[in-house]
Amino acid sequence: MATEPTTADAADWNDGRDDPILEVRDTNVTYNEGETYVLNDVNVDVERDEVLGIVGESGSGKSMFASALLDAVPDPGRLTGDITYNRADGSSVDILELDDEELRQFRWEEISMVFQGAMSSFNPTMTVGAHFKETLKSHDRHVGEGMTFARRLLEDLYLEPERVLDAYPHELSGGMQQRALIALSMVLDPEVLVMDEPTAALDLLMQRSILQLLETLQSEYDLTIVFITHDLPLVASLADRMAIIYAFEFAEIGPREQIVGDSAHPYTRALLNATPNIDAPLAEMQPIPGEGPAPVNVPDGCRFHPRCDLATEECRTDVPTLDDVSAGSGHRAACHHKAEAREEIPLNFGVDADEAVGAPEPAGRSAASDGASAGGDDGALLSLDDVEVHFEEDQGLIERFRTEPDVVRAVDGVSLDIEEEDLICLLGESGCGKTTLGKTMIGLQRPTGGSIEYRGTDIWEAKAGNEDRRFYDIRSALQIIHQDPGSALNPNRRIVDILSEPLKHTHTNIDRVERRTRIKSLLERVGMTPASDFMHRYPHQLSGGEQQRVALARALLMDPDAILADEAISAVDVSLRIGIMDLMLELQSEFGTSFLFISHDLSNARYFAEHGDGRIAVMYLGEIVEIGSAERLIHDPRHPYTEVLRWATPSLDLESMEASDPPVREIDVPDPVDPPSGCRFHTRCPEAREACRKDTPSLDSLEDADGKVACFREDPAHDYWDSDPITDQTPGDD
Structure with a gap:
């Protein structure tokens, strides 16, 4: 009502x-x-x-x-x-x-x-x-x-x-x-x-x-x-000021310092704690249960009370007014329990992540598995060896006779192993080649150079050798969760029909009753309970979080060995992201699946990689420039581009919140049709020297930390140190 x-x-x-x-x-x-x-x-x-x-x-x-x-x-x-x-x-x-x-x-x-x-x-x-x-x-x-x-x-x-x-x-x-x-x-x-x-x-x-x-x-x-x-x-x-809106009403408004550092509404505090944050201890990040109400189904009383741990009978019946939290401060909150909220819901980003009780400690990986390898490891589930994916840009009829087509180097010489039950987060800006590399890994994109093997079998040789059944089995074992679940689900079919389709192709010996039993069981396992309430709905009748759970269930129905999650949480609200990532990690353990998790957000990648004892691989213009544990990349980034991504990640720490100049010389990414010579990041890198224009750094293991990095600064004997700095003007300079 x-x-x-x-x-x-x-x-x-x-x-x-x-x-x-x-x-x-x-x-x-x-x-x-x-x-x-x-x-x-x-x-x-x-x-x-x-x-x-x-x-x-x-x-x-x-x-x-x-x-x-x-x-x-x-x-x-x-x-x-x-x-x-x-x-x-x-x-x-x-x-x-x-x-x-x-x-x-x-x-x-x-x-x-x-x-x-x-x-x-x-x-x-x-x-x-x-x-x-x-x-x-x-x-x-x-x-x-x-x-x-x-x-x-x-x-x-x-x-x-x-x-x-x-x-x-x-x-x-x-x-x-x-x-x-x-x-x-x-x-x-x-x-x-x-x-x-x-x-x-x-x-x-x-x-x-x-x-x-x-x-x-x-x-x-x-x-x-x-x-x-x-x-x-x-x-x-x-x-300067912030206003928090919930269920079509303003729940809290006030100066930024008050909203971030001393908020008084349970929703604001829960929203702060639900936001993936590189400064907060992992154990303290918690999703907000449930989702906001639809306009035709607004609760009586306080609209947040169905999701609030502090809700009392007063909250269920009486509408709170947006009143002063402290006189003359301009800080207002619509809550019956302002004082209790501050005491009962501590903010997680004020806690030292290293001292937090229950914060997981990454196990660390051996030197053989902490970075991109040369490919061909017999124990690897997926092995990429010097993989290239180049695309020719479309031309008009006349242009075809006059000029050669431009070539986009989407992926350019990547070698990487993914082990059984492994977890790798691919991180980078839009257009750096993350999705193309991910699709190549699971056999959706044919590489134009190099090779990719699944359990020792070259995927595309299997297809070219008319081993159709083998190729079909490989593709079934490698699944994808798309970025936008709404567009990935057929809007004209019910959820039960969408999920039945893959089972009909892969499990031809089971009947309709058993298919529906499996679907119902898996829907409940991904948190859609009771499943009978969801099976006969259409995708548009589900929230964004529910649509993403259906997409996850569809991938898992194939019992895959590896899943590509392509920006799989970017389309859902911040308050739901931790819950979706927790679910994916639980199901990874239960189903024994490897994950390739693509993201442009270091906070999300850090949460997923640290909780799953995985690695983060940083991509730039088709190349992997650094790879290692999340803890090391965040606290000790070795590549200047990783430092840029670290700078770009918002923090809720009031002392470090003031904007600083970006550690790059150019804001825009170079054209992948004509990537820079030498180190591809040198046109934007504040540490670049003349040697970076000429020589291309290789991805080498670090001697004093986990992972690998492609940067001349890690080699004290390289000519980089004797060459002149590149002194192009940086953004923000006069």
Whole structure:
């Protein structure tokens, strides 16, 4: 049932702040003729020139709040309440009273929006420059002056203006697209920038880099930023204040230091503890049980009480109000048990990971198994020997007669062994070759060079030798869990039918009853209890976490020897990631399966590798540049690129949260069609010397630690030490 909104005196909501640019009062968004609330009784001020971070799980109402600020709630939603915009000259505008033309002018000139998917925000048939010109013309701005300002914005975002303006959106990388979209949103010099998950589709290094750029832009252009995200650590380094939203209501709001270091709502504290964190002890990270409610099934009383360990009868019946935690602090929380929450739910990231009770201690690996080997080990489940995967880029008909096609070196000379019941996390930026290498490992992608063996049998020789049954058995033993479970599950079939299909092909001797018995048993084993409630649903009727559990169950039905988990938790909420990883590790032990876990997030890779006594392999432009235990890579990274990934990983430690310059000379990854000579990282590496331009480092074992690294700095006798440093300008330099 929907809870009727409560009202509050508007004077109680200004938090003592003296210059709000936006005042939101008693604001609701409803559907079904006012019966279903997807934003409930919001009262909040946005201070001029501040960064306000809005944090919550998927479906909590974050994006609806963003739409409400621009009066852009999609039909048939109904937006009610008061949203006042205060101009710098002292005049005010009631946003909800503007007519269509006034609203069209207001939305870009006063408040601008940056959406989640940059590619979907651009017209693919227009150049980026044409987007800027169209925006300027539609708001009656001088195009010449506007384009001069656009070039300045692009330069401030470390982009080459002429290259970007002349390019079509698809010709830019994801990070370049997102930065171009930020510049486009600012070309009319708005006062407020509303950003709805603007970095969700990017890897961590680009996320952190963009946040740093936003910090600079916010100061230089006197911007007010409302930054909406599900990733609390990410925005914590940028925000002045933070607001936590749960089940369409604000649960807590206050200064960043109060929200991160002294939060008073059980949900905020649980969300902090559920976030994979490289600084917290593994044993202290706990998922939040259950999932947030749907708008048609909101609990009575406190909306978090079904998932809260502190819930009492009062929580089940009485709606808490968003009240002061301490007078005059601007810190508010909607909880009946604010004091108890701080005492009963300690924050895990304040504990020393080395001293935490119950924190697992990695077992360490022998020198023979702690890194990428030369391949061909008789005991290996999968053995890659100098594997290459190169792709020719598509050409038009005329181009085929004029030029040779460009070749993308997606994977370039990788040797790696995966043992029985092994666990390897592949870590790196988008486009570095992680997924291509993973698909090659499980026989989904034919290598263009080198070999890959499964239990001593070359996979592709088996197929070429017409050993179809052997190849079929190998492919059945090597399974995949895709990044987006929603698109990996047939939307037109029920879960029971989706899971029955592989069994029909691999277990032709079992009947329908036995198939369903196996499916029911496995669904319950992956936490979908009772299974009978889920078997006859369609994928869209499941949450993101439930869809991922179905994808995991489908892979396990084949009783595989190895599973490729390709960004398998990136599509689920932060609060659910630890639970999914714990489940995968439990099932690995139970089924005796090896895992190749692909991630761009060092926190996730650290949790998975340390809990599973596995290794992390760092990839860059098609090559493995470092491999070793998670503990060693985090506390003693030897390759400069690993240090960059360590820097890019958000921390909840307030003392280290302040943004620092990225330890790279260039933000963008080089084109894999034309990778740099010598060490491929030298164009971005702050430690690079002239020797790095010429020579290619090999992946060699470390003498004083586990693992291997491809860096000349580990060889004290290398010519690197006598060559001159490369002194290209670094981002952030004057």
